[in-house]
Amino acid sequence: MRGLSIQGALSPEDKAVLLGLELNPRHMSASEVLWQESAVADLFCVVKEGWAYSYRNLKNGSKQILKFYLPGDIVGIRDFGFTRRLSSASMINKGVIYPFSYQQLFELFGRSNLAVGIMATAMRQQALLSERLIYLGKYSAHEQLAHFLYEIYLRLKRIGDVEDNSFLMPLTQELISDALGMSPVHVSRTFSMLREEGLVIRDRQHVKLPDPEALARLVEFNDSYIDELLPPTFSELLRARL
Amino acid sequence: MRGLSIQGALSPEDKAVLLGLELNPRHMSASEVLWQESAVADLFCVVKEGWAYSYRNLKNGSKQILKFYLPGDIVGIRDFGFTRRLSSASMINKGVIYPFSYQQLFELFGRSNLAVGIMATAMRQQALLSERLIYLGKYSAHEQLAHFLYEIYLRLKRIGDVEDNSFLMPLTQELISDALGMSPVHVSRTFSMLREEGLVIRDRQHVKLPDPEALARLVEFNDSYIDELLPPTFSELLRARL
DNA sequence: CGGTAGGTTGAAAACTATCAATGAACGTGG
DNA sequence: CCACGTTCATTGATAGTTTTCAACCTACCG
Known part of the structure; x- marks a missing residue:
């Protein structure tokens, strides 16, 4: 949310919510898996240090990488609105990540269930895009x-x-x-x-x-x-x- | 938002907001352009009838299509959080669309600027994904x-x-x-x-x-x-x- | 010191693009 | 109603790109 802060767009309440989030840094080793595809999706992560990537294992044994995540990037919002993970995620080198539950994301959305719905709709579109990417690639x-x-x-x-x-x-x-x-x-x-x-x-x-x-x-x-x-x-x- | 309604997840306020939206059906002819890339991005559309698609014109003269939109789909949330369109959008056959301004989307997000920020962040990720798709394709x-x-x-x-x-x-x-x-x-x-x-x-x-x-x-x-x-x-x- | 992971190079095979010609369907105007 | 042009689809031959298989090399690590 650095961008919003820079632009002075965060209200005191917004800032309070952000500061109220518990930060539980998790130290990850190289190649450590964040989650596997079709695991239950309940959280996303902010990458603090190190690189990560999300990918899909393919039937022919290879895999298609969807995205590399660099420090500051958010891994796993793509599955917001889905029951299970559509793709796996894993560290590349060792690093530190901050996990946040989707429930916390809910609370960030304030009172509006509509906002949640819009977000989920947008993520569904992204899922379609990811599927096409997978097929284009491999x-x-x-x-x-x-x-x-x-x-x-x-x-x-x-x-x-x-x-x-x-x-x-x-x-x-x-x-x-x-x-x-x-x-x-x-x-x-x-x-x-x-x-x-x-x-x-x-x-x-x-x-x-x-x-x-x-x-x-x-x-x-x-x-x-x-x-x-x-x-x-x-x-x-x-x-x-x- | 049919999905949310089915699940009984919309509050009376949510429904009021939805019903309060002005519906301005716009009749589109075949091949009519919704917007060109790098045009100012200020609205999205719900497709009521007909098919549409979003695409990017490439330097070699061809184009890469990012997505086809069928009735019920939403065209143009992808540019939410950007000043200008990252891709063009156009009808395939004739149809009807309902335009909504990004400002209306803002209001749907209620009081939370954070929610807007999260949405914009997610859309930025989608933009990266789209760029990769374009390069994979052509x-x-x-x-x-x-x-x-x-x-x-x-x-x-x-x-x-x-x-x-x-x-x-x-x-x-x-x-x-x-x-x-x-x-x-x-x-x-x-x-x-x-x-x-x-x-x-x-x-x-x-x-x-x-x-x-x-x-x-x-x-x-x-x-x-x-x-x-x-x-x-x-x-x-x-x-x-x- | 040897093993392993990562990288490079060559040759052949597979896949896909391009070019060109042809044909079918459709809409339009005479 | 027909002639015509246009768009869309198909087919063949050729060229180009990329994959696969294989061998070899290097750096790194125990």
Whole structure:
């Protein structure tokens, strides 16, 4: 919050809240893990010394790093609004971190449950962005396009725009190519492959996924980030305020 | 906020705030631009009908799409906390959107300037993620690594860990390869190229950028997302509350 | 002193981009 | 209703980038 302080934007109450936070410096050794993906998400950390990084382990054995954290950075707000961690986090070298619970973050938000909701919504968007990054980094065009289509399918399904595994997708292959970072020509070829495998049927804007589960298996889809429900502990806290 | 409503987590005040928002549906035609990158950022939109997308125009003439927005999605919170847009946004087909000003978002945050700060911090992280996505998608290993190193350089400089254009980077080439989505072997080769061009000198963890400006030109670095200052209008609003 | 982790280099294979040509669908105006 | 231009999609051939596999080297650490 140094930025806000510099700009004189913190009220006495804000400052009191900040100063009232218990600082429990935790000394970390090199390579020490902060948390593993799918662990329960209940805190974030400010890095005081040392470097850290967040990453996702991939099915092919490698991993995709999402971000490096330098001193002063905050690790783990990305999972705010989720029940479980979407990615692992680990130290690179030895250092010191200050953990804060999401509950403390709640209190920082004051009385407004709406603010919590907005924050959670924003973090959900970031989760989608992270997933795309993961696929851009380490997967072939084939898996990327499959993942992309399955994501669209789930998002449309959530708002009731999927019927009989079919939906309307007003995207040209050029737009898709600009999203997935490949050439339009290759998008076309990849669509052909998916069609030959019986995974995707497409006629102009009409897309049908005959076997969504097969697609999901192909891309190992983690659909927790599509789900809009807040974790149970969140709901309790939010209701407790009413 | 449907999710919060479902969970019964909204207080009467929250609901009053929501219902008090003026809804000004705006009808958009296909391909109509919501905003261009580096335009002043002052609002976000909820998509009611139609699809939209946010993207970044690249120097090589193509563009990288960051996200597609479906009905119910929120376009443009990503720029909350920035003076100018980091990416353009545009409709795909025709549709309807509801614009809301960032000032309204402010008010949703209630009295807490801290909450605004946290939100802005989170959005800054998302901006970094977006930049990486852009480079993963459309740039060669050479430009990607250059961009990566320059980002680290700027972030370290901000916290005073750069001296004489040199800094300590405790990353192995394997970690870098996992971040940039390329093989460790290729990271090594790309480092060699940058060394031969006189752009990067590296000895184990010691990195020196003899000519940071040349690197910046190479990657067309947009450093606004590193900068931690909030836009002037923000500061005014925040101070007005004290 | 030897083991290990990290880095470099070479050659072959795989993947993807680019270029170019062709075809299908769609909207528009005559 | 048809002709036409435009956009979008497909296919083939070639070139370029990146990966993989392998060997080798160096610095560091017990």
